[in-house]
Amino acid sequence: MRSDNVKKGAERTPNRSLFYALGYTDEELDRPLIGVVSAFSEIVPGHSHLDKLAQAVKDGVRMAGGTPVLVPAIGVCDGIAMGHTGMKYSLPSRELIADSVETMALAHCFDGLVLVPNCDKIVPGMLMAAARLNIPSILVSGGPMLAGRQGQRKVSLSQMFEAVGSYKAGMIDDATLDDFTKNTCPGCGSCAGMYTANSMNCLSEAIGMALPGNGTIPAVYSARTQLAKHAGMQVMKLVEQNLCPRDILTPAAFENALATDMALGCSTNSVLHLLAIANEAGVPMDLATINAVSA
Template identity: 60%
Template sequence: MKELFMHSDAVKKGAERAAHRSLLRAAGLKDADFAKPFIGIANAYNNIVPGHLTLNKITAAVKEEISQAGGVPLEFGVIGVCDGIAMGHEGMKYSLGSRELIADSIETMGRAHCLDALVLIPNCDKITPGMIMGACRLNLPTIVISGGPMLTGQHNGRPLDLNSVFEAIGQFSQGLIDEQEFHAIECQACPGAGSCAGMFTANSMNCLCEALGLALPGNGTIPAVYPERLELARQAGRQIVALTKQDLKIRDILRKEAFDNALAVDMALGCSTNSALHLPAIAYEAGVEITLRLINEVSAKVAHLCNLAPGGPDHLEDLDRAGGIMAVMHELDKKNILARGLPTVSGHTIGENYQNASVKNQAVIAPIDKPHHAQGGLAALFGNIARDGAIVKQAAVAPEMLRHSGPARVFDSEDAAYQAIRGGQIRKGDVVVIRYEGPKGGPGMREMLLPTSAIAGMGLDKDVALITDGRFSGATRGASIGHISPEAMAGGEIALLQDGDLIEIDIPRQTINAKVSPAEMEKRRQAWQPPEPKIKTGYLARYAKLVTSANLGAVVR
């Protein structure tokens, strides 16, 4: 093999780098290490986020294998926000924005220390896409090894997850369950370490890493507490050294066809609507364009195969036992949907990764010719209140709500809407409108799990729709339409809606419109003034000035 080019030579070769080597020796490096590649390990461990509790064990396994394979593991920390803990208060404004901080920190650490390759060790929500975005800027050999999903909780013989608790809040407030039942659900829903057990945002992104080719098979579904998770980490540690020697960079893997594959798997799984933010954002950093209309094109030809929570009864451990993401891809391949010949971090093509996979439980992974739904899990909607599009997780919408027409109940914040819902002010047939919660207006585009869970918990999810320029947790179910673009703060038509306006939603036809004439809309626009920013100092004030629309992935340019 020809001599390996190493970025790290810039800090370790030549007499003029003696001071650099001296500092590295202080960190534990020896003479022999200066001939080896420097492998950066981005570890998002903290003991606040349940999904991150095991990441130090993952990191230790990765580091050991890197050392044995001939690399130098260099670990650094990465922040991570728990969306569940941040939910429903000012903290949620920081969740999406943390993705950009993470991307910036990965870029900064990689460039400042001349790293030769990266192992990304995330688990929850924004950490996975943020790490990948930063890695795309560096364009180094990169592998993702996540912490893995949480096991489901159990109560009275039924499975529970975090969403069960949020919905129980609505049930308790309506007297549908007593305090003892409410407390039992709270205590039993999240039994230990791992990302929340349904096909929520964290698990969606960790599964899609397999489809993109950035992670080894099993990354998205092997539970956090299983010993197989540590073995996968050891494999990742060995493989990153091999990728470094091959000089297979992240952008070599993240081609347009890889995103097409990921979107197909997204539709088959019924992933979180947040994937419609994160995949375009990752693609942007990789030099690839993904639009909301592309999501509809893929959804039209890819059936929904997995009925996973929150839309169905199954969880990630069930998907893992049924064969995992490779089994889903093997099933999709029967219709020649996927690009087979793309490179992956395994050293094999994506087609080689899934060619020997098989579906072990057709109740969890439906046959391609007998899907749960003929179309994919997500749909983008367009209309006179969403000129640039909106997103709905159509796989989690009750059939009777796929088409809905009702009067608008307009609120200028999530908090105001939630209080109205909890106060019994929302009636069957209403369309709850929550605005000024977009990337700029929030700022930070809060998730609306509290109001959507309250609606579901009160038994109104088959009667009430909710639309917003904010976004939804992957745990959201019902006719919840988010990412409305342009957002209200940017002068989007959602800012012009008034109580009583008739809102018409037609998910099968991919439309969302207000029955308001163009002349009336223009009259309202002339009278509209943007409100004062909610946050005027600190990081979010800067973020609000630079962030783009949700339909563009809410990236900062």
């Protein structure tokens, strides 16, 4: 096991003593160490429930005979960062996320990774890290937000943006705008709509790095918790088989993701991210490939 580098032998007794300081037992240290990389925070609606989802992943890892180790990742909410200097930090955060996952995984010799992101730059950042590290990894996202309601109709963030224009044009009053504001986004999850987050969560399935349902099961459904448990169990199979991201992220996998991208009408940002993930995986992909699949 990779983790034997920090767990086994007389020379590693200082390392091992620090695991005991954390409360780990001999039984836990005899099992593969699985990094559970959670982007939980209290500032991103798509991430506000990832603490519970990461716990479900840990449960799955334990059920399948591994030792889960929770570690953090950052995440910017593009919606809150929009319209001011904060947006300058969104795309660069993708590289910070990839670098931090690499740092935590290699510094602590994890045998496998379960990546728990949800929103725009966090999903591709974690997938870039998985491709770069090439240790057994699987992704399970937080899932999409449910639709909101304004009056009798279902609405999403798209209608919230439109409501701002309607208000400025004098088409709706203050009370209606307030109704939109308070009822468009009803709870946790990635913003309802085919924006970057939901696009990349669907493409994570198509490219083979996430289980079926990753892109579509709503954040608040119990099926999302079940999916997280299954992802925790699945990573143990990947570790046993030493099945690594670059075994999965083949040219055919990227073409499959592009075909899904075109069929769903995903965010145009998905091309930006697929190219970055392909670069980390050492898979050639250019505009000609994208145009061919699109046609």
